Amino acid sequence: EDQVTQSPEALRLQEGESSSLNCSYTVSGLRGLFWYRQDPGKGPEFLFTLYSAGEEKEKERLKATLTKKESFLHITAPKPEDSATYLCAVQAGGFKTIFGAGTRLFVKA
């Protein structure tokens, strides 16, 4: 059964304290792995797409990496405005999109 698991469920950081969020997956025929950011009361906002193991993408303080079993979202020197829920999603061979439960990130000034 296709599955996406995100850890930790919640993460509390001090401003400037770098860390990583994990997304592990078991799917047949990965077509793409997506990272989204979701603020309270809003829909998910696209961050990155990764297609193959070894691929990396960066945007400001965020960097996403992909292996054959998991993806990491690295946050370097976070700021309070980075506080949000970060969602990981995979598209498998049948084009169905499966989301993880998300990691709630809190960054304190």
Place this chain on the structure above:
Amino acid sequence: EAGVAQSPRYKIIEKRQSVAFWCNPISGHATLYWYQQILGQGPKLLIQFQNNGVVDDSQLPKDRFSAERLKGVDSTLKIQPAKLEDSAVYLCASSPLGGGRETQYFGPGTRLLVL
């Protein structure tokens, strides 16, 4: 470019009542998705349309949920009758083609509370 539009933004109903949600995707996007997001969980795909045809509705509770996308543009999701466990945010998303590997663009969602 205008984003995905959804209405209403909030809805409160009593159990066994009916409710409908509307979505207008980004102009030109062929694929439209409806997701259910229960508090503290990730979005769960309910139904996926490509133009006005259904691609996947395997997780749609068909005894009470229905959806249509007439003319391949906007879409309506209906719940009849609603149950307490239907309380959730209903998200609509669209993508240009839907052939996989595509970014989905989400609307703000409709928050449903069933009492």
